[in-house]
Amino acid sequence: MSLLDAAKAAHHDLGKYVRFEQRWLPEGASDAELLASLQADVLQTRRSRSEVESAPQLWRRLRPALSELAERDEVQVVDRSVEALEAQLPALERGSLSRPQLDQISQACGAISSALSQLVTSLKEG
Amino acid sequence: MAHILVIDDQDRSARLVRRVLPEHDIHGPCRSWGEAKRMLRRLGRRLDLVLLDVNFDIEAEDLLGLPANADEAALEGCRRTQGLLILRELRQGHPDLPVVLMTALDDLPLERAAEELSAQEYTYFLDDEGADASSLRAQIEGIVRSRRGQEREGPIYWGSGMEMRRIRSQLMTLARGRLPIILGGPTGTGKSLIARHFVHPRSQRKGRFVAVDLSTISRELMGAHLFGSTRGSYTGSVSDRKGAFEEADGGTLFLDEIGNLSDEAQKMLLTVLQEGAVTRVGDVRERKVDVKLVVATNEDLPEMVRAGRFRADLYMRLNPACTVELPSLKERQLDLPTLVEFCCERALAGPYLAELLAQYQAANGLGGSVLEVVAAARAPEPKDGVIHLLLPAKTASALNKHPWPGNLREFAMTVENTLVFTFAELVQLDRVERPDVVQLRPKLVQDLLRHTQGQLPQPKGEGLRIEVALRSQDTLNKVATEVERQYFTALFVAQAGDFGEMARVLMGDPDSARKVQLRFNQLGLKVRELRQRLG
Incomplete structure (x- = not known):
């Protein structure tokens, strides 16, 4: 698989689905609505043929194909954001998060999505 | 309420669409083409819209278009473009059904997309970066509204048969051109509806649609009616009057029953087609007209030309090469x-x-x-x-x-x-x-x-029609078997899948249904498939 294909796959499987439900939230969504959408986006990011993968699990699966690009800003943003998500996973599963914490997770998801989108664009441009 | 089908290997889109558009009936998700095909059959014409994902992470045996002995790269490629393959299959039976691809155009392999998305008019994209709930709602409601609007355009039902799809596509092309169109086919097949509600709106002309049924106009007054007249040009003509051509200037003129055109009117029509101008009866002044001409007949125009009842030069001017023959019901x-x-x-x-x-x-x-x-x-x-x-x-x-x-x-x-x-x-x-x-x-x-059974004359050539394509290497046995297969299929449809009725037609004995069914199986015909086609 070429680097561009690997980046496209990461953008599709992780970048698209890690903020899939959040994008559709109505303006002024409640804490409970935001929590539910984050739980879906981060804990059950994508259903593969055999299992449901969380965002960190997906990144662990997809990242080796992008190892040549480890020094690029976009990949490092994803690394850092996934790490931030991982630290919040237990609390996210329990649902015991304050609004600022929920917003932080949401921002991390947005950062992953944007970074992967930028990565694909810059690889396409050569 | 609209019926929307989601074809996606993930549950999440369907769940979201249900949440964002609670007033609509959301079907699916169908995770493969196999599942989608069954659902499409079940929903039939009720379906308003398909939401289709592109990337399908599903088992190899559920993938459409995966070559035998495909390696890992081919398998992955097939998964990543599965939506496009599904779209191509879907377009075979549903050429006009709106489909929203749940991806950005940028994500598609362009050379493939150009081929697969030939039905661009009915394929839309949901940009996955910019889309949100309100843009999804706006897009879907716009598509459904436009589809319903198209259906309200007129009582034309094209169906899913290859022949009608070909005719529709041919008419779309002909409608935009400047040449005349001849619509043929038996009475009641929708010729005037097609001229009014399909050809005219697609001709991109701003003028009016004017219809003239030539079977209702006396031959003496035909010229005046079509081309206009001046005061005193015939008995009772008290003022100058525009004809149908001038009324339809800039628009479409539909001449129904063109075979009834008088000799004089045929000559005048030929001049109009040659010169792009009309001269009113009793006048010498030419008036320029720009009219899309559509003519219809259930008569055999070439035969009328051979018999000398219709001018050959006029017939050639009517663009006979593109005659559209509408099939009987x-x-x-x-x-x-x-x-x-x-x-x-x-x-x-x-x-x-x-x-x-x-x-x-x-x-x-x-x-x-x-x-x-x-x-x-x-x-x-x-x-x-x-x-x-x-x-x-x-x-x-x-x-x-x-x-x-x-x-x-x-x-x-x-x-x-x-x-x-x-x-x-x-x-x-x-x-x-x-x-x-x-x-x-x-x-x-x-x-x-x-009340109508047996009262009207049967159209020419009535009966079960079959067509067999003969190739030079085909044996007589192969051709005979194909004829038999098609005959059985046509008979099955005609008798609504009733083997007793088929046996009555074939052997005069409705109790021989079992024999007919046996032969049916020997010919490799699938009862279930045909019943599904019958609905």
């Missing part, structure tokens, strides 16, 4: 189940039936106004806001067996009459056990059809 039997639904929808939009329906709903406390035609023997499960029009097998069979000498016109009237009598009877009843289920009774349909 008998040749469109596989379309009948969905045609029932189409005609029901149109009939119920009329004022009298709409009022009857409203009375029926009020009397039975029914809300909503959605009607679904169900081809089944038993009543389906109740569904909020839906009245099911039950089409029992015997009713379908009566419709299938009828020769339909009046074609679509007769069919639409039969459906409307059936609904009028059914609802008129129902509103009289004090109590209806399942008011959400209205049966289209076979007895009523049979009674309505009895």
Whole structure:
């Protein structure tokens, strides 16, 4: 698989689905609505043929194909954001998060999505 | 309420669409083409829109278009572009169905996309970066509105058959050009509806649509009627008058029954087509006209030319190479189940039936106004806001067996009459056990059809038509088997899948159904598949 294909796959499987439900939230969504959408986006990011993968699990699966690009800003943003998500996973599963914490997770998801989108664009441009 | 089908290997889109558009009926998700095909068949013409993902992370055996012995890279490639392969399959049977690809155009392999998305007019993209709930809602509602609008354009039902799809596509091309169009085909096949509601709106002309039925105009007045006249040019002509050509200037002129054109009018029409100008009867001044001309006939124009009854030079000017022959209803039997639904929808939009329906709903406390035609023997499960029009097998069979000498016109009237009598009877009843289920009774349909059965002359060449493509290497045995297969298929359709009736036709003995079924199997014909096609 070429680097561009690997980046496209990461953008599709992780970048698209890690903020899939959040994008559709109505303006002024409640804490409970935001929590539910984050739980879906981060804990059950994508259903593969055999299992449901969380965002960190997906990144662990997809990242080796992008190892040549480890020094690029976009990949490092994803690394850092996934790490931030991982630290919040237990609390996210329990649902015991304050609004600022929920917003932080949401921002991390947005950062992953944007970074992967930028990565694909810059690889396409050569 | 719209019917929307989600084809996606993930549950999440369907769940979200249900949340964002709670007022619509969301079907699926179908995780593969196999599942989608079954659902498409079940939903039939009710379906308004498909939401289709591109990337399908599914098992190899569920993938469409995966070559045998594909390696890992080919497998992955097939998964990543599965939506495009599904779109191509879907377009075979649903050329006009709106499809929203749930991806950005940038994500698609462009060279493939160009080929797969040839039906661009009906394929839309949901940009996955920019889309949000309100953009999804706006896009979907816009598409559904536009589709419903197109359906309201006129009572034209194209169906899913290859021939009608070819005709539709040919007419779309011809409509935009400047050359005339000849519409042929038996009476009642929708020639004037097509001219008015399909050709004219697509001709991109701002002028009026003017229709002239030449069978209703006396031959003496034909010239004046078509090309205009000056005061005193004929007895009773008291003022200068525009003809149909001038009225239709900048628009479309539809001349029905062109075979009735008088010799004089034929000569004048030829001049108009050659010069692009019309001269009123009794006048010498030419007036420029720009008209899209559509002519129709159920006569054999080439034969009329040979017999000297129609000018050969005029015929050649009418663009005979692109004559569009509309098939009789008998040749469109596989379309009948969905045609029932189409005609029901149109009939119920009329004022009298709409009022009857409203009375029926009020009397039975029914809300909503959605009607679904169900081809089944038993009543389906109740569904909020839906009245099911039950089409029992015997009713379908009566419709299938009828020769339909009046074609679509007769069919639409039969459906409307059936609904009028059914609802008129129902509103009289004090109590209806399942008011959400209205049966289209076979007895009523049979009674309505009895009035036209056998009264009209059979069209030329009536009977079961089959076509066999002969190739130079084919053996006689192979050709004979193909003829037999097609004959059995056509007979199965004509007899609505009733082997007893087939045996009666083939052997004069309805009790020999088993023998017919045995031969059917030997020919490799699949009863289940054909029954599904019959609806």
